[in-house]
Amino acid sequence: MAVMGxxxxxAWMVEWHRNGRVEFPLRRWSFMQYPFLFLLGPALMTLSRLPDMLADDVGRFFGYLSIAVYAVVLIVLAYTLITQRPYLIVDRSGIRQGRRSIAWTDVGSIGLIRGPRPVRQLPVHPKNIWANDLLLTRQHVNDLQTFKTWLEELLEEQRRSETVEKADDASDR
Known part of the structure; x- marks a missing residue:
């Protein structure tokens, strides 16, 4: 089954209208290509030197340390792959990626896609110029250009509903 991204x-709009939120879990292949790229070379070099490191008294500490570090990294990667977290969640209150979130009322604009294809980023600019952008990557959504267009439509819809609510509040007074 294909993930939402x-x-x-x-399909995003159907999910949006049905549940009021769309969850984009990590795309497994997109997530795994970077750790393998960065860890493969050092891991192979460490494994080739491991017997020499374990034979030497001073190197034994570094040998066991490298084994422990690679074990922890492997456990974290396996946990992330199994749970597919952190999720990117777009709901009626705003956009949330992991622990970072931005409410629709705080969104200034959806930025331009930047970076080369494998590491493209879509920044969501807050109205507060001193706040950090929320960076959305291809780890959750394959086609960032389509996702950008969809987010802009949702942002316009949220802004229209805000102005209607403000007009209703003003007419009630």
Whole structure:
């Protein structure tokens, strides 16, 4: 079954109208290509030197330390792959990626996609210029350009509903 980030925007809208939120879990292949790229070389070099490190008294500490570090990294990667977290969640209150979130009322604009294809980023700029951008990557959504268009439509819809609510509040007074 394809994760939400690999589906078409029509599926996103169906989910949005049905549940009021769309969850984009980590795309496994997109997540795994970077750790393998950065860890493969050092891991192979360490494994080739490991017998020499374990034979030497001074190197034995570093040998066991490297084994422990690679074991922890492997456990963290396995946990992340199994749970597919952190999720990117777009709901009626705003956009949330892991622990970072931005409410629709605080969104200034959806920025331009930047970076080369494997590491593209879509910044969500807050209205407060001193706050950090929320950076969305291809780890959750395959087609960032389509996702950008969809987010802009949702942002316009949220802003229209805000102005209607403000007009209703003003007419009630």
């Amino acid at each position: 690999e589906r078409l925007p029509e």
